[in-house]
Amino acid sequence: MANCKTSTATGPYAFIAAQPICILPNHKYRATMSTTQGEVVIELLPDSAPVTVNNFIVLALNGYYNGSQFWKSEDWVVQAGDPNGNGTGGPGYNLPEEPSSFLNWELGAVGMARVPGGPINGSQFFIEKAAWPGTGPTATYNRFGTVVSGMDKLQVVTTTDKINSISISVT
Known part of the structure; x- marks a missing residue:
């Protein structure tokens, strides 16, 4: 995954654009997120959202x-990944929609955030701590x-907790 390291950052927490695909096909990826509450392990889904998984891995490997x-x-739900710490920030680019074959957004689902209609x-990104309220999302996530x-x-x-780091493993 050395080719997932990038030097295209334009400043702290800012990149020129989403990085080219650097993950390998037919591999499994896991993210171990060290938080102030302990470790959380996420099985990444490159077959369902290759651009999003690649982007998450690149940002994680670069310490974003x-x-x-x-x-x-x-x-x-919990939500993180905003350098401003208030829901208004990002890396300087957006991602394309990658509609998921998963119909149920449920406990443990991890998705990229968006402003409704944006x-x-x-x-x-967000992680569901329980089922999505109501009938579920009305937009693509x-x-x-x-x-x-x-x-x-x-x-x-809580909102006082932080992500210490995210490491990526591949098999």
């Missing part, structure tokens, strides 16, 4: 998420992962 806070924590943010361990850590995350 290190030190960022969970700026949103509600009964059903584009998909290039860095902000790129689902790119599933939490496989550490949900107990996410259940107690």
